[in-house]
Amino acid sequence: MAGERSRKAQAIDDLAQLTPDLASLGWDDELDRWAAEVESASDGDGPAAFESLRGRVARVSRGFSLVFTGGDAVLAASDSTRTRTDLVPATGDYVIVQDSEADGPHVLDIAPRSTALTRRAPGRVPEPQVLAANVDSVFVMHGLDRPTNLRRIERQLAVGWASGATPVVVLTKSDQIADPEELQRTVDEVAAVAPGVATLAVSMVTGDGMDDVEARIPPGSTVALMGLSGVGKSTLVNLLSGGQVQRTGEVRAADRRGRHTTVTRDLIPIPGRGHIIDTPGIREIGLWQAYDGLALAFPEIAEAAAQCRFADCAHEAEPGCEVQDGLASGAIAERRLDHWRELTAELELQESQLEEFARRAESRDRADANRRRDSERPNRRARRKGRRR
Ligand SMILES: Nc1nc2c(ncn2[C@@H]2O[C@H](COP(=O)(O)OP(=O)(O)OP(=O)(O)O)[C@@H](O)[C@H]2O)c(=O)[nH]1
Ligand SMILES: [Mg+2]
Numbered sequence: 001m002a003g004e005r006s007r008k009a010q011a012i013d014d015l016a017q018l019t020p021d022l023a024s025l026g027w028d029d030e031l032d033r034w035a036a037e038v039e040s041a042s043d044g045d046g047p048a049a050f051e052s053l054r055g056r057v058a059r060v061s062r063g064f065s066l067v068f069t070g071g072d073a074v075l076a077a078s079d080s081t082r083t084r085t086d087l088v089p090a091t092g093d094y095v096i097v098q099d100s101e102a103d104g105p106h107v108l109d110i111a112p113r114s115t116a117l118t119r120r121a122p123g124r125v126p127e128p129q130v131l132a133a134n135v136d137s138v139f140v141m142h143g144l145d146r147p148t149n150l151r152r153i154e155r156q157l158a159v160g161w162a163s164g165a166t167p168v169v170v171l172t173k174s175d176q177i178a179d180p181e182e183l184q185r186t187v188d189e190v191a192a193v194a195p196g197v198a199t200l201a202v203s204m205v206t207g208d209g210m211d212d213v214e215a216r217i218p219p220g221s222t223v224a225l226m227g228l229s230g231v232g233k234s235t236l237v238n239l240l241s242g243g244q245v246q247r248t249g250e251v252r253a254a255d256r257r258g259r260h261t262t263v264t265r266d267l268i269p270i271p272g273r274g275h276i277i278d279t280p281g282i283r284e285i286g287l288w289q290a291y292d293g294l295a296l297a298f299p300e301i302a303e304a305a306a307q308c309r310f311a312d313c314a315h316e317a318e319p320g321c322e323v324q325d326g327l328a329s330g331a332i333a334e335r336r337l338d339h340w341r342e343l344t345a346e347l348e349l350q351e352s353q354l355e356e357f358a359r360r361a362e363s364r365d366r367a368d369a370n371r372r373r374d375s376e377r378p379n380r381r382a383r384r385k386g387r388r389r
């Protein structure tokens with residue numbers, strides 16, 4: 001247990017040792033203008049170690065954000081109780097950190113995000129959780145040591161597209177398929193469910209395909225990794241960063257499952273390249289209001305559906321249904337149509353849940369307001385009581 005803790009502390013320290021400069025972190029003129037506005041609007045409360053610093057969030061953990069600032073990394077409080085705001089920084093966010101006597105270093109403001117990799121937060125309440133901010137592309141990663149799960153890839157692509165970034169499918173452990181023809185068949189099968197998306201096969205053991213992967217992390221760019229535990233996300237980071245920045249873990253021999261080695265989302269600079277955001281493996285990623293992402297992940301279906309004769313076509317047996325025509329001609333695969341329907345239903349259910357929660361919150365607010373009004377007017381209450389008597 002103590003060993004576990006110190007290993008974790010070690011990993012955090014390693015990240016904090018890195019000092020990428022702001023320009024390489026993607027800080028540009030537009031962010032300068034935003035920061036100048038924020039800084040001029042705020043005034044610190046007296047002498048402190050520093051007034052304010054600009055930076056990018058490298059990790060969020062237990063109410064604190066580790067922020068790369070160009071110089072030494074700063075650990076800044078970023079939860080609502082400490083900063084008395086409702087800011088929720090995510091790894092990859094551009095932020096202003098302010099130091100003050102009262103609060104110590106804390107995240108003062110978060111720049112508007114250019115993109116945000118967002119999932120539905122686990123739990124009953126429908127709400128979003130940003131996994132990574134300001135990313136240019138999302139690597140959807142799968143290990144070729146396990147049977148390919150096309151549905152999982154389709155779901156992840158919908159989430160990836162919905163972020164506003166460009167998804168790339170990265171099939172790892174290509175060394176685990178000895179027969180080159182079988183490997184090619186597998187890659188083709190995956191590519192067929194990823195229209196418009198680059199599909200790469202790579203081995204971190206032999207180095208096969210690594211050049212193609214590296215080429216997708218150009219200088220100044222940020223790539224977020226997504227995939228089950230054990231697919232090799234942290235192995236990729238270590239290989240490209242030229243060091244053991246991230247811990248990696250063996251997969252279990254029996255079922256090839258990973259052991260959830262990575263537990264935080266970390267922004268890691270890749271020398272001569274861009275940045276990678278390594279993430280903990282997620283089994284099933286929930287969609288968050290991802291209609292656009294879904295359309296981009298299933299373009300052949302979305303495009304056909306837009307051309308149906310009736311705007312509210314259910315694509316069952318209506319006349320002039322382009323989706324049914326696509327099925328008949330083979331342009332649309334039945335399996336994909338079924339999955340698209342399922343994912344659409346998931347989003348529609350989420351919408352109705354959101355409406356329901358909003359309705360409940362509204363009536364709660366109204367009840368609160370009534371109670372406040374009553375307690376502020378004791379006379380009126382007394383009068384009412386009097387009437388009842
Ligand atoms: N054969 C082979 N093994 C690989 C390859 N890439 C990664 N591995 C192994 O896969 C195991 C899991 O790798 P990790 O990098 O820890 O996986 P991860 O995706 O970061 O997993 P979590 O942090 O748990 O989400 C390790 O034992 C790696 O050595 C590869 O290309 N080929
Ligand atoms: Mg990992």
Ligand SMILES: [Zn+2]
Binds near residue numbers: 305308316324
């Ligand atoms: Zn239709």
